[in-house]
Amino acid sequence: MNVAKELTSRQKGAIETRKKILEAARKAILEKGFDKVSVSDIAKEAGVATGSFYTYFKKKEDIIEELNKTDFSRLAEIVNQMKGKSVIEKLDNYCRVFMKAVERSGLEICRQWLRNHIASASTSLENSGITKYQGDILAMKSVLNEAIRQGQLREDTPVEELAFLINSQLYGFMLIWCMTDGEVAGSGQTKNYCQYILKNSVQPYIPSAPQ
Amino acid sequence: MNVAKELTSRQKGAIETRKKILEAARKAILEKGFDKVSVSDIAKEAGVATGSFYTYFKKKEDIIEELNKTDFSRLAEIVNQMKGKSVIEKLDNYCRVFMKAVERSGLEICRQWLRNHIASASTSLENSGITKYQGDILAMKSVLNEAIRQGQLREDTPVEELAFLINSQLYGFMLIWCMTDGEVAGSGQTKNYCQYILKNSVQPYIPSAPQ
C-alpha cells in the first residue's frame, strides 16, 4: 500500500518504540546482566507496558539477537568498502572490526549471546536459514574469494579451511574476553595477534609479490 | 575461640552437615550454574532438609564465598610426560588431547561448562582462585618455557603471546563445536589445523631450522 518511502506516523511510532525497548534493554542488561533483568524492568525503563515488549520480540532471549545484530551490522559493509586494499589489510581490518563490535556490545550482552548460541540448534532460535556462525564463515569466505578473483591470492588457496581457522580464532578471543571479565583478549590486545595469525596463515598463498 | 579439643557429638554432626552441604553445592553449581540451582536442590543433594541450609548460611549467595578455595591442577601432567619429544610434537599432542577431552566430555557437558565459565565473576565458582582459563594458559606456558630451557625454542620466544594464541584457537574450536551440534571443529577435523597453526606460529622460534 505504501511505496515504502514515506512511513505513516503509526509506523514511525512503532519503530521508535522498538528502539526505546532495545536501548532500555541494552542499558539494563549492561547494568545487571541478562538473567537479573526482567522483561518488566526493560519495559519500565523504556516507558511502555510489559506486554508491549512482546509486540516486538517473541521471547526475552530474542532481544539479545537483536542487540547483537545491531552491533555487528556494519561488519559486512566494512569489508565491502575496502576494494583497493591487500588481502592482509582486508582480513586484518575484519578482525579488528569484529573484536571492536564484540567490545561495543558489552560483556553481558556478549555473554548472553554466547549462552543463546551454545544451546543445541533445535532449542535455539528459529534457525530458519543461516546461523550467525555460518554467516561469519560466509563473510570471511567472500573476502577470500574476492581476493582470489583479484589475483591477490593463489587459485589453490584453501578458502574453506582458512575461513574456519581465522573465524575460530576470533570466536576464541570472544570467548576468552567474556571468561576473563573483559580483561584478556580485548580489541586492544588482539590486534597484534590478528596480524600475526594472518601473516602466518594467509601469506603462503599470496602469489609472487614478496609481501 | 574454643579450647577446641573435645567436640560434643552434636558439634561433630554439625560440622559434618556443613561439609555435606558445601560438597553438594559445589557439585550442583558446577553442573547447572549458580542461578539454575535452587537451595532445595542443594539440600536434596546433601540429603538434608531445605531449612537446614539456613542453619549454616544466611543467604544463598553466601555459599559462593565458601566454595572459593578450589584445588587445581590438570592438563599439566600430560605435558610433563613427553620429555623426549620436540616442541611441535608436544604442543600438537596438547591440542589433540585437549580436543579429544572436549569431545569425550560430550556436547551437553561441554556446553554447560562453557555457560558456567562465561558467567560473570560475581556468581561464578572458583573466581578468587585460579580459573580454568588461567590454568590452561599456565600449562601451555610451562611447555614453552620448558622447551626454551631445553634449547628447543629461542630465548626470545614470545611465550605469553603464543600461549594465548594457541589457547584461544582451541577455545574457538571448542565453542564452534558446541554451536554446530558437534558437526564442525571436532577432533577429527581440527587435528590438521592444529598442526598447521603450530607450524606457522611456533616454528619461527625454533633455533636451527632455517624457516
Added chain:
Amino acid sequence: MNVAKELTSRQKGAIETRKKILEAARKAILEKGFDKVSVSDIAKEAGVATGSFYTYFKKKEDIIEELNKTDFSRLAEIVNQMKGKSVIEKLDNYCRVFMKAVERSGLEICRQWLRNHIASASTSLENSGITKYQGDILAMKSVLNEAIRQGQLREDTPVEELAFLINSQLYGFMLIWCMTDGEVAGSGQTKNYCQYILKNSVQPYIPSAPQ
C-alpha cells in the same frame, strides 16, 4: 430496517468482512477449541486486523452465538445406500465405516474432535443445533426403524436402547483408540467385536431365525 435494495460498496464490504471473520472463527474453533483460539488467531485467519473483530462483535464469546446455525447430515447417507442387505450386515457396515472414518481422520484430529465435544455446552460449537452425538443416534435409529418397516426386525425392538448401546460402544472404541496412541481398538481389531456385539445384541429381535 433499511429499504435494503441498493447497498453502498462500503456496506457490501462490511458484510463480506463479517462473513470472513465468521468462517475463520468456525474453522479455528473446530480445529483448536474456543478457549485455545485467540481473537488475533481468528483475525489472522480471516485476513483482517485484530481490532476489526470488535467492529462486528462486542465480546469474543459473541461469535459463538452466530456460529450456532450449523448445517448437519453425514453418515445417514451410507446407510441409505444398502437397501438389499440384512440388518446385521447394515449395522456391521455402519460400525466398520465409523471406525475406518475415525482411523482415517488420524490420531490428532480425532483427539481434538473429542476435546472439542467433551467441552461444556456453553463454550462448545453447535450446541443450540443438533450435536454430532445426536446425529449419530438418529442415523442408527433410522437404520433400525427402516429394518422394522422391512420386517427385518420385530415391531417391539427397543430401537432407542439399541441405538444408544451400539453407538456408545463405538464411542468407547474411539476413545480407547486415542488413549492408547492407536494401539488398541483400531478398525482392524474392532471389526470382530462389532460383529460379536451385533450378533448378541440385535439378533434376539430378528423375527424368524430361532436364535
Added chain:
Amino acid sequence: MNVAKELTSRQKGAIETRKKILEAARKAILEKGFDKVSVSDIAKEAGVATGSFYTYFKKKEDIIEELNKTDFSRLAEIVNQMKGKSVIEKLDNYCRVFMKAVERSGLEICRQWLRNHIASASTSLENSGITKYQGDILAMKSVLNEAIRQGQLREDTPVEELAFLINSQLYGFMLIWCMTDGEVAGSGQTKNYCQYILKNSVQPYIPSAPQ
C-alpha cells in the same frame, strides 16, 4: 523413623492441607470448569497461599488425576468383596459402581480427566507404569479369571476380548455422559444396559446353566 502408625502433628497438618486443597479444587472446578479456575482461585478457596498448591501437586493438571483417583479408589475393593456372587452379578456391580464413580466425580472433573488422557502418552502424565486404561482392563480381567478359577466361567472364555469389550462400553458411556452434559448415559440410565450387555456377552461362557 516412625513406625508409620502414629503421625506427627506436622504430618497430620500436611494431610489436612492436602485435603483442603483437593476439596477446594473439586468445588471450584465443579462450579466453573477446569480451564476457568486458576491455581490461585483454588488456593484462596482452600485458605492457603498460592505456592502451597505446588507443595502437593506438581502441575495444575495433576489435581484432576488425584480427584479421579479418590472417586475410583473404591472400585477395586468392591469387586474383591463379592466372593459369593455370580459372575454376572460381579460384573454388573462393577459397571454400576464405575458409572456411579463417574457421576460422583462430576461433569467438569470427568471432562478434564478425559482431556488429560486423550493426549498422546508422551505428553501426558509420567506414565511411569500403568495407565488408568490398563488398570481398568486388569481389574476386569481379574474378575473374569477369578470366575474361571471358581468354575463360574468356562476355561475357554476369551478373557482379553471380554474385558476389552465391557470396558470400552463403559468408556463409551462415560464419554457420552460428558458430551451430553450428563443428560445421557448417567448411572440411572445405564444400569439396564449394563445387565443387557453382560447377559448377551458373558452368558455364552457360563458352563452348565441352560442358556
Added chain:
DNA sequence: GATGAATGAGCGTTCATTCAT
C-alpha cells in the same frame, strides 16, 4: 470501517526464606 500498537490484568509456576514443631 479498518487498523494494529498499546495496554495491563492475569495466567501457571518457581523459589528464597521463615518458623512452629
Added chain:
DNA sequence: GATGAATGAACGCTCATTCAT
C-alpha cells in the same frame, strides 16, 4: 540442630480489549 510445610513476591508470557490514526 533439624525439619519441611507455608509463604508470597516475582518471573516469563498471553491475550481480550481499546483507541488514535
